[in-house]
Amino acid sequence: SAVISQKPSRDICQRGTSLTIQCQVDSQVTMMFWYRQQPGQSLTLIATANQGSEATYESGFVIDKFPISRPNLTFSTLTVSNMSPEDSSIYLCSVVRGWNTEAFFGQGTRLTVV
Amino acid sequence: DAKTTQPPSMDCAEGRAANLPCNHSTISGNEYVYWYRQIHSQGPQYIIHGLKNNETNEMASLIITEDRKSSTLILPHATLRDTAVYYCIVRVLIQGAQKLVFGQGTRLTINP
Numbered sequence: 064s065a066v067i068s069q070k071p072s073r074d075i076c077q078r079g080t081s082l083t084i085q086c087q088v089d090s091q092v093t094m095m096f097w098y099r100q101q102p103g104q105s106l107t108l109i110a111t112a113n114q115g116s117e118a119t120y121e122s123g124f125v126i127d128k129f130p131i132s133r134p135n136l137t138f139s140t141l142t143v144s145n146m147s148p149e150d151s152s153i154y155l156c157s158v159v160r161g162w163n164t165e166a167f168f169g170q171g172t173r174l175t176v177v
Numbered sequence: 178d179a180k181t182t183q184p185p186s187m188d189c190a191e192g193r194a195a196n197l198p199c200n201h202s203t204i205s206g207n208e209y210v211y212w213y214r215q216i217h218s219q220g221p222q223y224i225i226h227g228l229k230n231n232e233t234n235e236m237a238s239l240i241i242t243e244d245r246k247s248s249t250l251i252l253p254h255a256t257l258r259d260t261a262v263y264y265c266i267v268r269v270l271i272q273g274a275q276k277l278v279f280g281q282g283t284r285l286t287i288n289p
Contacts, residue, residue: 094275096276106264108276111276119274168222
């Protein structure tokens with residue numbers, strides 16, 4: 064298994080501001096992903112965090128709104144920029160160690176934008 | 178888009194086996210079926226995965242049909258703590274990376 068620490072666990076932010084969420088893993092992993100879960104909905108993949116290069120974004124998500132960093136094999140950040148109430152969601156970090164192995168998820172960051 | 182279809186909700190009596198179906202008729206030959214569950218306000222928890230053979234672990238059993246177009250997750254003796262949303266996911270290869278694309282899942286309620 065993998066121990067994933069996400070910070071903060073929750074936050075209430077003013078619209079127009081930005082929040083950076085951190086994801087720290089207890090050991091090196093091959094892949095790291097960021098998901099969004101809007102209230103009452105399933106998880107939606109935002110992007111794949113690539114070490115040392117730009118993240119790979121899914122359709123509907125852009126770097127200007129959700130900049131992602133991954134400086135090494137155990138750490139990544141997701142920033143939610145210029146927030147609006149529609150960004151209120153749970154944001155989850157997920158990691159994978161190897162090909163066709165299970166993914167592990169952090170406990171998520173519950174973001175409320177007011 | 179998710180490649181799976183699940184019933185939106187199911188009920189099961191405590192102590193009985195819970196059988197959760199999933200259809201994945203467009204699955205490709207090298208794509209695995211994964212099952213996760215999410216208990217309220219927590220991150221998804223891995224349950225089991227398989228390619229074409231039936232699989233069993235300490236949590237559950239996974240039965241995959243011979244044509245691989247559907248599968249069933251079996252919780253042999255459901256408890257109240259098994260109440261959760263269960264996601265059946267086909268892990269797809271997109272742009273050289275394996276990704277989990279979540280569908281809407283099945284909300285399983287275990288009744289006392």
